[in-house]
Amino acid sequence: MPATDYQGTSSPLTNIGRSLLPGRRDQVHAMESPIGGSASTEAEIESFQRRVADRFHDLASVPSDELLSLPWVRKLLDVFLCCQEEFRVILFKNIALVKKSPMDRLIADFYERTVKALDVCNAIRDGIEQIRQWQKLLEIVLCALGDSNVGYQRSLGEGQFRRARKALIDLAIGMLDEKDSGQALAHRNRSFGRHNTSGSHSKDHHHRSL
Template sequence: MPATDYQGSSRSILSIRRDQIHSAESANDGAELESFKKHVLDRFHDLSVADHKELLSLPWITKLLDAFLCCQEEFRMLMFNNKEITTKPPMDRIISDFFERSVKALDVCNAIRDGIEQIRQWQKLLEIVLCALDNQRSLGEGQFRRAKKALTDLAIGMLDEKESNAAAAAAAAAHRNRSFGRNNTPKEDSNNKSLGHFRSLSWSVSRSWSAVRQIQALGSNLAAPRTNEISATNGLAVAVYTMNCVLLFVMWVLVAAIPCQDRGLQVHLNIPRQFIWASPIVSLHERIVEESKRRDRRNTCGLLREIEKIEVCVRQMNELTEIGNRFPLTEEKEGEVRRRVDELDEIVKAVKNGLDPLERQVRQVFHRIVRSRTEGLS
Protein backbone atom coordinates (compact mmCIF):
# COMPACT_ATOMS: atom_id res chain seq x y z
CA MET A 1 0.00 0.00 0.00
CA PRO A 2 1.39 3.44 -0.90
CA ALA A 3 2.34 5.69 2.01
CA THR A 4 -0.32 8.21 1.11
CA ASP A 5 -2.99 5.52 1.08
CA TYR A 6 -1.81 4.25 4.45
CA GLN A 7 -1.87 7.73 5.94
CA GLY A 8 -5.37 8.35 4.57
CA SER A 9 -6.51 5.01 5.90
CA SER A 10 -4.91 5.78 9.28
CA ARG A 11 -6.68 9.13 9.49
CA SER A 12 -9.93 7.49 8.56
CA ILE A 13 -9.57 4.84 11.25
CA LEU A 14 -8.64 7.45 13.90
CA SER A 15 -11.56 9.64 12.86
CA ILE A 16 -13.98 6.73 13.14
CA ARG A 17 -12.56 5.81 16.55
CA ARG A 18 -12.94 9.39 17.82
CA ASP A 19 -16.53 9.46 16.58
CA GLN A 20 -17.22 6.18 18.36
CA ILE A 21 -15.72 7.46 21.61
CA HIS A 22 -17.65 10.75 21.33
CA SER A 23 -20.86 8.85 20.60
CA ALA A 24 -20.31 6.58 23.61
CA GLU A 25 -19.57 9.55 25.88
CA SER A 26 -22.65 11.40 24.65
CA ALA A 27 -24.77 8.32 25.28
CA ASN A 28 -23.25 8.03 28.75
CA ASP A 29 -23.90 11.74 29.43
CA GLY A 30 -27.50 11.27 28.32
CA ALA A 31 -27.93 8.22 30.55
CA GLU A 32 -26.46 10.12 33.51
CA LEU A 33 -28.82 13.04 32.95
CA GLU A 34 -31.84 10.76 32.57
CA SER A 35 -30.84 8.93 35.76
CA PHE A 36 -30.66 12.23 37.64
CA LYS A 37 -34.13 13.32 36.45
CA LYS A 38 -35.56 9.87 37.29
CA HIS A 39 -34.13 10.00 40.81
CA VAL A 40 -35.65 13.46 41.37
CA LEU A 41 -39.00 12.05 40.24
CA ASP A 42 -38.74 9.00 42.53
CA ARG A 43 -37.78 10.98 45.63
CA PHE A 44 -40.52 13.57 45.28
CA HIS A 45 -43.08 10.92 44.35
CA ASP A 46 -42.32 9.22 47.68
CA LEU A 47 -42.92 12.55 49.42
CA SER A 48 -46.13 13.26 47.48
CA VAL A 49 -47.90 10.05 48.52
CA ALA A 50 -47.83 11.07 52.20
CA ASP A 51 -51.26 11.21 53.78
CA HIS A 52 -52.75 14.29 55.43
CA LYS A 53 -51.37 13.46 58.88
CA GLU A 54 -47.83 12.87 57.62
CA LEU A 55 -47.59 15.81 55.20
CA LEU A 56 -45.70 18.77 56.76
CA SER A 57 -44.85 16.82 59.90
CA LEU A 58 -41.34 16.97 61.37
CA PRO A 59 -40.39 13.51 59.97
CA TRP A 60 -41.76 14.50 56.54
CA ILE A 61 -39.81 17.79 56.48
CA THR A 62 -36.66 15.90 57.46
CA LYS A 63 -37.33 13.43 54.64
CA LEU A 64 -37.78 16.37 52.24
CA LEU A 65 -34.37 17.77 53.19
CA ASP A 66 -32.83 14.33 52.80
CA ALA A 67 -34.26 14.19 49.26
CA PHE A 68 -32.78 17.63 48.56
CA LEU A 69 -29.33 16.55 49.79
CA CYS A 70 -29.42 13.43 47.60
CA CYS A 71 -30.46 15.48 44.54
CA GLN A 72 -27.79 18.10 45.30
CA GLU A 73 -25.04 15.47 45.53
CA GLU A 74 -26.10 13.75 42.32
CA PHE A 75 -26.30 17.12 40.58
CA ARG A 76 -22.81 18.01 41.82
CA MET A 77 -21.40 14.78 40.37
CA LEU A 78 -23.21 15.36 37.08
CA MET A 79 -21.64 18.82 36.77
CA PHE A 80 -18.22 17.51 37.80
CA ASN A 81 -18.31 14.75 35.18
CA ASN A 82 -19.14 17.35 32.53
CA LYS A 83 -16.97 20.20 33.73
CA GLU A 84 -15.60 20.89 30.24
CA ILE A 85 -19.13 21.91 29.20
CA THR A 86 -19.88 23.97 32.32
CA THR A 87 -17.07 26.42 31.50
CA LYS A 88 -18.36 27.18 28.00
CA PRO A 89 -21.24 29.46 26.92
CA PRO A 90 -24.14 29.31 27.53
CA MET A 91 -23.58 26.79 30.34
CA ASP A 92 -21.20 29.06 32.26
CA ARG A 93 -23.93 31.70 32.54
CA ILE A 94 -26.61 29.13 33.46
CA ILE A 95 -24.53 27.53 36.20
CA SER A 96 -23.44 30.95 37.53
CA ASP A 97 -27.11 31.95 37.82
CA PHE A 98 -27.79 28.76 39.77
CA PHE A 99 -25.00 29.53 42.26
CA GLU A 100 -26.36 33.05 42.77
CA ARG A 101 -29.81 31.62 43.51
CA SER A 102 -28.36 29.08 45.91
CA VAL A 103 -26.74 31.86 47.96
CA LYS A 104 -30.22 33.28 48.64
CA ALA A 105 -31.16 29.93 50.20
CA LEU A 106 -28.49 30.36 52.89
CA ASP A 107 -30.44 33.17 54.59
CA VAL A 108 -33.54 30.99 54.51
CA CYS A 109 -31.62 28.21 56.29
CA ASN A 110 -30.50 30.67 58.99
CA ALA A 111 -34.05 31.95 59.47
CA ILE A 112 -35.37 28.38 59.71
CA ARG A 113 -32.84 27.52 62.40
CA ASP A 114 -34.11 30.55 64.34
CA GLY A 115 -37.63 29.18 63.89
CA ILE A 116 -36.58 25.78 65.21
CA GLU A 117 -35.17 27.49 68.29
CA GLN A 118 -38.47 29.32 68.70
CA ILE A 119 -40.35 26.00 68.69
CA ARG A 120 -37.92 24.78 71.37
CA GLN A 121 -38.99 27.70 73.57
CA TRP A 122 -42.61 26.58 73.13
CA GLN A 123 -41.59 23.06 74.02
CA LYS A 124 -40.10 24.31 77.30
CA LEU A 125 -43.38 26.04 78.20
CA LEU A 126 -45.31 22.87 77.40
CA GLU A 127 -42.95 20.98 79.72
CA ILE A 128 -43.81 23.47 82.48
CA VAL A 129 -47.50 22.68 81.93
CA LEU A 130 -46.72 18.97 82.09
CA CYS A 131 -44.66 19.41 85.24
CA ALA A 132 -47.47 21.36 86.89
CA LEU A 133 -50.34 19.04 86.00
CA ASP A 134 -48.72 15.62 85.62
CA ASN A 135 -49.07 14.93 89.31
CA GLN A 136 -50.09 11.64 90.88
CA ARG A 137 -51.76 13.46 93.76
CA SER A 138 -54.85 15.63 93.51
CA LEU A 139 -54.56 18.78 91.39
CA GLY A 140 -54.78 22.08 93.27
CA GLU A 141 -55.24 25.75 92.41
CA GLY A 142 -51.52 26.53 92.61
CA GLN A 143 -50.70 23.93 89.98
CA PHE A 144 -53.42 25.30 87.72
CA ARG A 145 -52.11 28.85 88.10
CA ARG A 146 -48.61 27.74 87.12
CA ALA A 147 -49.92 25.85 84.07
CA LYS A 148 -52.15 28.79 83.08
CA LYS A 149 -49.21 31.22 83.18
CA ALA A 150 -47.12 28.98 80.89
CA LEU A 151 -50.08 28.52 78.51
CA THR A 152 -50.64 32.29 78.33
CA ASP A 153 -46.98 32.92 77.48
CA LEU A 154 -47.15 30.15 74.89
CA ALA A 155 -50.31 31.54 73.28
CA ILE A 156 -48.66 34.97 72.97
CA GLY A 157 -45.50 33.46 71.52
CA MET A 158 -47.46 31.58 68.86
CA LEU A 159 -49.36 34.61 67.61
CA ASP A 160 -48.51 36.10 64.25
CA GLU A 161 -45.73 38.71 64.63
CA LYS A 162 -48.07 41.62 63.94
CA GLU A 163 -50.40 40.53 66.74
CA SER A 164 -47.71 39.42 69.15
CA ASN A 165 -46.50 42.83 70.33
CA ALA A 166 -50.04 44.10 71.03
CA ALA A 167 -50.95 40.89 72.86
CA ALA A 168 -47.76 41.01 74.90
CA ALA A 169 -48.46 44.62 75.90
CA ALA A 170 -52.03 43.76 76.88
CA ALA A 171 -50.86 40.77 78.91
CA ALA A 172 -48.16 42.87 80.59
CA ALA A 173 -50.75 45.53 81.51
CA ALA A 174 -53.05 42.86 82.91
CA HIS A 175 -50.16 41.47 84.94
CA ARG A 176 -49.39 44.95 86.34
CA ASN A 177 -53.04 45.40 87.35
CA ARG A 178 -53.08 42.05 89.14
CA SER A 179 -49.82 42.89 90.88
CA PHE A 180 -50.76 46.47 91.84
CA GLY A 181 -49.78 47.27 95.42
CA ARG A 182 -47.63 44.17 95.86
CA ASN A 183 -43.98 44.44 96.72
CA ASN A 184 -42.68 42.33 93.80
CA THR A 185 -41.22 44.75 91.29
CA PRO A 186 -38.24 42.57 90.26
CA LYS A 187 -40.51 39.63 89.57
CA GLU A 188 -42.87 41.88 87.60
CA ASP A 189 -40.04 43.11 85.39
CA SER A 190 -38.93 39.55 84.81
CA ASN A 191 -42.43 38.47 83.78
CA ASN A 192 -42.83 41.41 81.43
CA LYS A 193 -39.56 40.50 79.73
CA SER A 194 -40.63 36.89 79.34
CA LEU A 195 -43.76 37.95 77.43
CA GLY A 196 -41.61 39.41 74.68
CA HIS A 197 -39.03 36.64 74.79
CA PHE A 198 -40.17 35.02 71.56
CA ARG A 199 -39.50 38.18 69.55
CA SER A 200 -36.20 39.03 71.23
CA LEU A 201 -34.21 35.94 70.31
CA SER A 202 -30.82 36.44 68.68
CA TRP A 203 -31.88 36.28 65.05
CA SER A 204 -29.43 35.19 62.35
CA VAL A 205 -31.00 37.59 59.85
CA SER A 206 -31.63 41.32 60.13
CA ARG A 207 -34.95 42.59 61.45
CA SER A 208 -35.78 44.03 58.02
CA TRP A 209 -35.22 40.68 56.31
CA SER A 210 -38.32 39.06 54.79
CA ALA A 211 -38.72 35.33 54.18
CA VAL A 212 -41.41 35.84 51.55
CA ARG A 213 -39.29 38.38 49.63
CA GLN A 214 -36.33 36.01 49.75
CA ILE A 215 -38.40 33.16 48.30
CA GLN A 216 -39.72 35.47 45.60
CA ALA A 217 -36.12 36.46 44.76
CA LEU A 218 -35.23 32.76 44.53
CA GLY A 219 -37.98 32.23 41.97
CA SER A 220 -37.43 35.48 40.06
CA ASN A 221 -36.85 35.00 36.31
CA LEU A 222 -36.71 31.23 36.72
CA ALA A 223 -37.61 29.91 33.26
CA ALA A 224 -37.25 26.54 31.57
CA PRO A 225 -34.24 26.39 29.21
CA ARG A 226 -34.81 27.07 25.54
CA THR A 227 -34.26 24.42 22.86
CA ASN A 228 -31.00 25.99 21.66
CA GLU A 229 -29.67 26.09 25.26
CA ILE A 230 -30.53 22.42 25.75
CA SER A 231 -28.76 21.36 22.55
CA ALA A 232 -25.74 23.60 23.21
CA THR A 233 -25.24 22.10 26.68
CA ASN A 234 -25.93 18.44 25.87
CA GLY A 235 -29.05 18.71 28.02
CA LEU A 236 -27.23 19.91 31.14
CA ALA A 237 -29.28 23.12 31.13
CA VAL A 238 -32.27 20.91 32.01
CA ALA A 239 -30.38 19.50 35.01
CA VAL A 240 -29.65 23.02 36.27
CA TYR A 241 -33.27 24.07 35.81
CA THR A 242 -34.36 20.92 37.67
CA MET A 243 -32.09 21.73 40.60
CA ASN A 244 -33.25 25.36 40.61
CA CYS A 245 -36.87 24.19 40.93
CA VAL A 246 -35.99 21.68 43.65
CA LEU A 247 -34.11 24.38 45.59
CA LEU A 248 -37.00 26.86 45.28
CA PHE A 249 -39.62 24.31 46.28
CA VAL A 250 -37.70 23.02 49.33
CA MET A 251 -37.00 26.53 50.64
CA TRP A 252 -40.65 27.49 50.06
CA VAL A 253 -41.83 24.47 52.07
CA LEU A 254 -39.49 25.35 54.95
CA VAL A 255 -40.82 28.91 55.07
CA ALA A 256 -44.41 27.65 54.88
CA ALA A 257 -43.92 25.13 57.70
CA ILE A 258 -41.54 26.72 60.20
CA PRO A 259 -42.03 30.06 62.04
CA CYS A 260 -39.75 32.70 60.54
CA GLN A 261 -39.59 36.40 59.92
CA ASP A 262 -42.26 37.74 57.54
CA ARG A 263 -43.13 34.28 56.26
CA GLY A 264 -45.62 33.81 53.45
CA LEU A 265 -46.60 31.52 50.59
CA GLN A 266 -46.86 34.12 47.81
CA VAL A 267 -44.83 32.34 45.15
CA HIS A 268 -46.01 30.71 41.92
CA LEU A 269 -44.43 27.47 40.80
CA ASN A 270 -44.79 27.53 37.03
CA ILE A 271 -43.11 24.24 36.13
CA PRO A 272 -43.89 22.87 32.64
CA ARG A 273 -45.54 19.48 32.86
CA GLN A 274 -43.30 17.93 30.22
CA PHE A 275 -40.55 17.41 32.81
CA ILE A 276 -40.99 13.94 34.32
CA TRP A 277 -40.27 15.19 37.85
CA ALA A 278 -42.70 18.12 37.67
CA SER A 279 -45.90 16.27 38.57
CA PRO A 280 -45.12 15.30 42.21
CA ILE A 281 -43.61 18.72 43.01
CA VAL A 282 -46.60 20.59 41.54
CA SER A 283 -48.96 18.23 43.36
CA LEU A 284 -47.23 18.87 46.69
CA HIS A 285 -47.26 22.62 46.06
CA GLU A 286 -51.01 22.55 45.44
CA ARG A 287 -51.68 20.42 48.54
CA ILE A 288 -49.69 22.74 50.79
CA VAL A 289 -51.39 25.84 49.37
CA GLU A 290 -54.77 24.22 50.05
CA GLU A 291 -53.66 23.42 53.60
CA SER A 292 -52.79 27.09 54.13
CA LYS A 293 -56.29 28.12 53.03
CA ARG A 294 -58.03 26.10 55.73
CA ARG A 295 -59.94 28.44 58.00
CA ASP A 296 -58.10 27.32 61.14
CA ARG A 297 -54.68 27.57 59.45
CA ARG A 298 -54.86 30.99 57.77
CA ASN A 299 -53.24 33.00 60.57
CA THR A 300 -51.00 30.30 61.97
CA CYS A 301 -47.30 30.95 62.59
CA GLY A 302 -46.37 27.84 60.59
CA LEU A 303 -48.01 24.92 58.78
CA LEU A 304 -45.89 22.31 60.57
CA ARG A 305 -48.23 19.52 61.69
CA GLU A 306 -46.83 19.57 65.24
CA ILE A 307 -47.57 23.31 65.50
CA GLU A 308 -51.19 22.59 64.63
CA LYS A 309 -51.31 19.99 67.42
CA ILE A 310 -49.77 22.46 69.88
CA GLU A 311 -52.34 25.13 68.94
CA VAL A 312 -55.24 22.71 69.45
CA CYS A 313 -53.76 21.50 72.73
CA VAL A 314 -53.24 25.05 74.03
CA ARG A 315 -56.90 25.92 73.32
CA GLN A 316 -58.12 22.80 75.09
CA MET A 317 -55.79 23.16 78.07
CA ASN A 318 -56.70 26.84 78.45
CA GLU A 319 -60.35 25.86 78.83
CA LEU A 320 -59.49 23.22 81.40
CA THR A 321 -57.17 25.41 83.47
CA GLU A 322 -59.53 28.35 84.00
CA ILE A 323 -58.95 29.53 87.55
CA GLY A 324 -62.72 29.67 87.97
CA ASN A 325 -62.61 25.89 88.55
CA ARG A 326 -63.74 24.77 91.97
CA PHE A 327 -61.19 22.92 94.05
CA PRO A 328 -60.86 20.14 94.82
CA LEU A 329 -61.81 19.04 91.29
CA THR A 330 -64.53 16.53 90.71
CA GLU A 331 -63.37 13.06 89.70
CA GLU A 332 -64.76 13.60 86.19
CA LYS A 333 -62.96 16.95 85.77
CA GLU A 334 -59.68 15.61 87.05
CA GLY A 335 -59.94 12.62 84.73
CA GLU A 336 -60.42 14.94 81.74
CA VAL A 337 -57.40 17.03 82.75
CA ARG A 338 -55.22 13.93 83.02
CA ARG A 339 -56.34 12.70 79.58
CA ARG A 340 -55.37 16.06 78.08
CA VAL A 341 -52.04 15.91 79.90
CA ASP A 342 -51.34 12.49 78.35
CA GLU A 343 -52.10 13.93 74.89
CA LEU A 344 -49.82 16.89 75.63
CA ASP A 345 -47.06 14.51 76.69
CA GLU A 346 -47.26 12.77 73.29
CA ILE A 347 -46.98 16.12 71.48
CA VAL A 348 -43.97 17.18 73.54
CA LYS A 349 -42.22 13.87 72.81
CA ALA A 350 -42.91 14.21 69.07
CA VAL A 351 -41.50 17.75 69.02
CA LYS A 352 -38.49 16.83 71.15
CA ASN A 353 -37.64 13.80 68.98
CA GLY A 354 -38.17 15.65 65.68
CA LEU A 355 -36.43 19.00 66.18
CA ASP A 356 -32.83 17.78 66.56
CA PRO A 357 -32.80 15.70 63.33
CA LEU A 358 -34.45 18.60 61.48
CA GLU A 359 -31.89 21.11 62.73
CA ARG A 360 -29.05 18.79 61.71
CA GLN A 361 -30.53 18.49 58.22
CA VAL A 362 -30.94 22.26 57.86
CA ARG A 363 -27.33 22.75 58.93
CA GLN A 364 -26.21 20.09 56.45
CA VAL A 365 -28.20 21.74 53.64
CA PHE A 366 -26.49 25.05 54.46
CA HIS A 367 -23.00 23.57 54.35
CA ARG A 368 -23.72 21.50 51.25
CA ILE A 369 -24.86 24.60 49.34
CA VAL A 370 -21.73 26.48 50.43
CA ARG A 371 -19.46 23.61 49.44
CA SER A 372 -21.15 23.09 46.09
CA ARG A 373 -20.86 26.78 45.21
CA THR A 374 -17.22 26.92 46.29
CA GLU A 375 -16.37 23.88 44.19
CA GLY A 376 -18.30 25.24 41.23
CA LEU A 377 -16.60 28.64 41.30
CA SER A 378 -13.15 27.08 41.57
Protein backbone atom coordinates (compact mmCIF):
# COMPACT_ATOMS: atom_id res chain seq x y z
CA MET A 1 0.00 0.00 0.00
CA PRO A 2 1.98 2.97 -1.16
CA ALA A 3 1.72 6.32 0.51
CA THR A 4 0.51 7.71 -2.80
CA ASP A 5 -2.95 6.84 -4.02
CA TYR A 6 -3.52 4.02 -6.47
CA GLN A 7 -5.41 5.00 -9.57
CA GLY A 8 -8.89 3.62 -9.60
CA THR A 9 -9.12 2.96 -5.87
CA SER A 10 -11.79 4.61 -3.79
CA SER A 11 -12.04 5.83 -0.22
CA PRO A 12 -11.22 4.54 2.33
CA LEU A 13 -8.62 2.36 0.58
CA THR A 14 -6.81 5.40 -0.75
CA ASN A 15 -6.08 6.43 2.83
CA ILE A 16 -4.79 3.08 4.07
CA GLY A 17 -1.24 3.67 2.91
CA ARG A 18 -1.10 7.13 4.47
CA SER A 19 -2.55 5.73 7.69
CA LEU A 20 -0.09 2.86 8.05
CA LEU A 21 2.98 4.65 6.79
CA PRO A 22 4.12 8.25 7.24
CA GLY A 23 4.85 10.41 4.26
CA ARG A 24 8.59 10.09 4.66
CA ARG A 25 10.60 7.13 5.86
CA ASP A 26 12.84 9.24 8.08
CA GLN A 27 9.80 10.04 10.20
CA VAL A 28 9.70 6.39 11.18
CA HIS A 29 13.31 6.47 12.33
CA ALA A 30 13.30 9.88 13.97
CA MET A 31 13.38 8.77 17.61
CA GLU A 32 15.53 10.10 20.42
CA SER A 33 17.91 7.86 22.33
CA PRO A 34 16.35 6.26 25.43
CA ILE A 35 17.34 7.98 28.64
CA GLY A 36 19.73 5.74 30.50
CA GLY A 37 19.71 3.16 27.73
CA SER A 38 22.88 1.40 26.71
CA ALA A 39 24.37 1.67 23.26
CA SER A 40 23.24 -1.87 22.50
CA THR A 41 19.67 -1.00 23.50
CA GLU A 42 19.67 2.06 21.27
CA ALA A 43 21.03 0.03 18.37
CA GLU A 44 18.41 -2.68 18.94
CA ILE A 45 15.56 -0.18 18.92
CA GLU A 46 16.89 1.56 15.83
CA SER A 47 17.28 -1.77 14.07
CA PHE A 48 13.72 -2.72 14.96
CA GLN A 49 12.35 0.55 13.60
CA ARG A 50 14.23 0.09 10.34
CA ARG A 51 13.01 -3.48 9.93
CA VAL A 52 9.40 -2.44 10.52
CA ALA A 53 9.67 0.44 8.04
CA ASP A 54 11.36 -1.71 5.40
CA ARG A 55 8.78 -4.49 5.72
CA PHE A 56 5.79 -2.20 5.35
CA HIS A 57 7.37 -0.23 2.52
CA ASP A 58 7.92 -3.53 0.73
CA LEU A 59 4.21 -4.21 1.13
CA ALA A 60 3.47 -0.71 -0.15
CA SER A 61 5.52 -1.16 -3.31
CA VAL A 62 3.31 -3.84 -4.89
CA PRO A 63 1.45 -3.07 -8.15
CA SER A 64 -2.15 -1.96 -7.79
CA ASP A 65 -3.49 -5.24 -9.19
CA GLU A 66 -1.77 -7.17 -6.38
CA LEU A 67 -3.12 -4.96 -3.61
CA LEU A 68 -5.38 -6.91 -1.21
CA SER A 69 -4.76 -10.17 -3.07
CA LEU A 70 -4.62 -13.31 -0.93
CA PRO A 71 -0.79 -13.61 -1.17
CA TRP A 72 -0.48 -9.92 -0.24
CA VAL A 73 -2.83 -10.29 2.74
CA ARG A 74 -0.95 -13.38 3.90
CA LYS A 75 2.32 -11.46 3.71
CA LEU A 76 0.75 -8.54 5.59
CA LEU A 77 -0.33 -10.80 8.44
CA ASP A 78 3.10 -12.46 8.56
CA VAL A 79 4.79 -9.07 8.78
CA PHE A 80 2.38 -7.90 11.45
CA LEU A 81 2.91 -10.98 13.64
CA CYS A 82 6.67 -10.86 13.16
CA CYS A 83 6.87 -7.18 14.17
CA GLN A 84 4.65 -7.80 17.16
CA GLU A 85 6.84 -10.65 18.42
CA GLU A 86 10.07 -8.70 17.92
CA PHE A 87 8.62 -5.72 19.75
CA ARG A 88 7.54 -7.95 22.64
CA VAL A 89 11.08 -9.29 22.96
CA ILE A 90 12.46 -5.75 23.14
CA LEU A 91 9.97 -4.84 25.86
CA PHE A 92 10.83 -7.83 28.04
CA LYS A 93 14.54 -7.12 27.68
CA ASN A 94 14.13 -3.44 28.62
CA ILE A 95 11.39 -3.30 31.23
CA ALA A 96 13.11 -0.50 33.14
CA LEU A 97 13.04 1.76 30.10
CA VAL A 98 9.39 1.28 29.21
CA LYS A 99 8.18 4.36 31.08
CA LYS A 100 11.01 6.59 29.94
CA SER A 101 11.02 8.83 26.89
CA PRO A 102 11.06 8.05 24.02
CA MET A 103 10.23 4.41 24.73
CA ASP A 104 6.76 5.41 25.91
CA ARG A 105 6.17 7.17 22.59
CA LEU A 106 7.61 4.21 20.69
CA ILE A 107 5.15 1.90 22.43
CA ALA A 108 2.22 4.23 21.71
CA ASP A 109 3.30 4.52 18.07
CA PHE A 110 3.60 0.75 17.75
CA TYR A 111 0.12 0.16 19.12
CA GLU A 112 -1.26 2.90 16.88
CA ARG A 113 0.15 1.14 13.83
CA THR A 114 -1.09 -2.19 15.17
CA VAL A 115 -4.64 -0.83 15.26
CA LYS A 116 -4.28 0.47 11.71
CA ALA A 117 -3.04 -2.91 10.53
CA LEU A 118 -6.05 -4.57 12.15
CA ASP A 119 -8.31 -2.03 10.45
CA VAL A 120 -6.87 -3.08 7.09
CA CYS A 121 -7.78 -6.68 7.94
CA ASN A 122 -11.27 -5.55 8.97
CA ALA A 123 -11.68 -3.70 5.67
CA ILE A 124 -10.69 -6.83 3.76
CA ARG A 125 -13.12 -8.91 5.78
CA ASP A 126 -15.96 -6.45 5.13
CA GLY A 127 -15.20 -6.39 1.41
CA ILE A 128 -15.23 -10.18 1.19
CA GLU A 129 -18.50 -10.33 3.10
CA GLN A 130 -20.07 -7.79 0.72
CA ILE A 131 -19.02 -9.86 -2.29
CA ARG A 132 -20.54 -12.94 -0.66
CA GLN A 133 -23.84 -11.14 -0.19
CA TRP A 134 -23.89 -10.08 -3.84
CA GLN A 135 -23.10 -13.64 -4.88
CA LYS A 136 -26.02 -14.96 -2.83
CA LEU A 137 -28.39 -12.52 -4.53
CA LEU A 138 -27.17 -13.58 -7.97
CA GLU A 139 -27.64 -17.23 -7.01
CA ILE A 140 -31.23 -16.45 -6.02
CA VAL A 141 -31.85 -14.91 -9.45
CA LEU A 142 -30.32 -17.88 -11.27
CA CYS A 143 -32.29 -20.34 -9.16
CA ALA A 144 -35.57 -18.47 -9.65
CA LEU A 145 -35.19 -18.09 -13.42
CA GLY A 146 -33.73 -21.53 -13.97
CA ASP A 147 -30.33 -22.76 -15.10
CA SER A 148 -29.66 -22.19 -18.79
CA ASN A 149 -27.63 -25.41 -18.87
CA VAL A 150 -30.73 -27.48 -18.23
CA GLY A 151 -31.81 -29.27 -21.42
CA TYR A 152 -35.50 -28.52 -21.05
CA GLN A 153 -37.57 -25.38 -20.70
CA ARG A 154 -39.71 -25.03 -17.62
CA SER A 155 -42.57 -22.62 -17.17
CA LEU A 156 -41.88 -19.72 -14.85
CA GLY A 157 -44.58 -18.60 -12.50
CA GLU A 158 -45.24 -15.20 -11.03
CA GLY A 159 -43.56 -16.22 -7.78
CA GLN A 160 -40.26 -16.94 -9.50
CA PHE A 161 -40.31 -13.61 -11.30
CA ARG A 162 -41.06 -11.75 -8.07
CA ARG A 163 -38.24 -13.50 -6.27
CA ALA A 164 -35.78 -12.79 -9.07
CA ARG A 165 -36.88 -9.17 -9.33
CA LYS A 166 -36.52 -8.62 -5.58
CA ALA A 167 -33.03 -10.15 -5.62
CA LEU A 168 -31.99 -7.94 -8.54
CA ILE A 169 -33.36 -4.84 -6.82
CA ASP A 170 -31.49 -5.70 -3.62
CA LEU A 171 -28.32 -6.27 -5.63
CA ALA A 172 -28.67 -2.95 -7.44
CA ILE A 173 -29.29 -1.10 -4.18
CA GLY A 174 -26.25 -2.73 -2.62
CA MET A 175 -24.01 -1.70 -5.51
CA LEU A 176 -25.38 1.85 -5.63
CA ASP A 177 -24.76 2.20 -1.90
CA GLU A 178 -21.09 1.33 -2.32
CA LYS A 179 -19.98 4.87 -1.56
CA ASP A 180 -22.16 5.03 1.53
CA SER A 181 -20.89 1.68 2.71
CA GLY A 182 -17.36 2.95 2.16
CA GLN A 183 -18.07 5.85 4.48
CA ALA A 184 -19.52 3.48 7.04
CA LEU A 185 -16.42 1.32 6.72
CA ALA A 186 -14.21 4.31 7.36
CA HIS A 187 -16.31 5.13 10.42
CA ARG A 188 -15.99 1.61 11.82
CA ASN A 189 -12.27 1.46 11.08
CA ARG A 190 -11.53 4.88 12.47
CA SER A 191 -7.78 4.84 11.97
CA PHE A 192 -8.17 5.24 8.18
CA GLY A 193 -6.74 8.65 7.37
CA ARG A 194 -6.20 9.42 11.04
CA HIS A 195 -2.88 10.88 12.09
CA ASN A 196 -1.04 9.71 15.18
CA THR A 197 -2.72 10.86 18.34
CA SER A 198 -1.68 10.94 21.94
CA GLY A 199 -1.01 7.75 23.82
CA SER A 200 -4.08 8.18 26.00
CA HIS A 201 -6.34 8.43 22.97
CA SER A 202 -4.82 5.45 21.21
CA LYS A 203 -5.34 3.27 24.27
CA ASP A 204 -9.05 3.25 23.51
CA HIS A 205 -8.28 1.22 20.37
CA HIS A 206 -5.83 -1.30 21.79
CA HIS A 207 -8.49 -3.90 22.46
CA ARG A 208 -9.92 -3.86 18.96
CA SER A 209 -9.78 -7.27 17.36
CA LEU A 210 -10.73 -8.96 14.13
